[in-house]
Amino acid sequence: MTKKPLALVTALLAAGLSLPSVAQQQNTQQSQAQQPGMQTQQQGAGSSIRVGHDVVDAVDDVRENVADLIGSLRQxxxxxxxxxxxxxxxxxxxxxxxxxxxxxxxxxxxxxxxxDYWKAWIRGEEYKVGVTKQVSELASNLDEVAKMLSGAKGQKMQEIDSADVANQVDDLQEAVEDLVQALQDSDGLNANKQQLQQAQQRLDTMEKELDRQADMAEEEWSTYAVGDQFNPGVQKNISELAQIMRSLFQQDA
Structure with missing residues (x-):
């Protein structure tokens, strides 16, 4: 397959993949009926494509949530x-x-x-490289944000801004969790199965903490949102999400 520059791989990841139309599926079924020996193999391939599509969508959702988080911080x-x-x-x-x-x-x-092009791409090496690099780049973005927030102390932080940032962190945690689940279902990528399990455990722990914050009484939340502990908490969660994403494709020594 012809090599494409990383920019195009990134664009393909962002664009998502098209599954066959109903008419194409009917043609495939007719072809399978004529060739019974091919039916099981083709059904398995179709499942692989759908799983790959889920991974691409999950990466795209993470990227969107990272952008939204950055936007809320700028706000x-x-x-x-x-x-x-x-x-x-x-x-x-x-x-x-x-x-x-x-x-x-x-x-x-x-x-x-x-x-046929999409099928070849999603089963090829460029798909693996594209997903891996995208996840790594998103983790690097979060690392940069975490560094900016390191040691930051809120100065006249508005409660409404704190609420927006907290919501974006919560959405990002869910998006990363969806990515981990999609990778757990995938086959052929270089994701480390043990790291995926550990990532899920870390995400579960973070989710409990975020839920605890969401369940705060109004007065408690108002104090926390404009207090000295809000920024360190946000920084910690962003750094943790960056570490989790970076760990997904790390191989054991």
Whole structure:
């Protein structure tokens, strides 16, 4: 298969994959009826394509949530207490723009591709490399955000901004969990099964903590949202999510 630059692989990941149309499925079924020996093999291949599609969608959802989180942090402005805010905001803006542009679906390019092309791509090495690099890049983005927030103390943080940031962290945790589950169902990727299990455990622990915050009484939440513990909590969760994502494809020594 012809090699494509990483930018196109990224675009393909963002665009998602097209499953065969109803008419194409009917033609496939007729062909299988004529060739009984091929039916089991083709059904298995179709399942693999659907699972691969789930992984691509999950990566895309994580990217969207990372962009939304960055947007909510920028909306909070200097209130987050990040040092050199103008410089940090400029860096966040570049990250947000890059993530947003990568999420745009290149429908014209997609329309020119055949089902056979998609099947070959999703089963090939470029698919594995593309998914792995995308997850690594998203983890790096979260690492950069966590570094910015390290040591930051809220300065006149608005409760409404805190609520938005907290919601975005919660959404990102769910998106990463969906990615882990999709990778657990996948076959042929380089994901480390043991690391996936550990990642799920870490995500479960984080989910319980986020749920505890969501269940706070109004007065308790208001105090927490504008207090000194809010930013360190956000920074810790973002850093943890970055570590979890980076661990998914790490192989045991």
């Amino acid at each position: 909070s402005g200097p209130g987050m207490g990040v040092s050199n805010w103008k410089q940090s905001d400029s860096q966040l803006a570049k990250m947000e723009q890059q993530l947003t542009q990568q999420m745009e679906h290149k429908l014209d390019e997609k329309a020119e591709r055949t089902d």
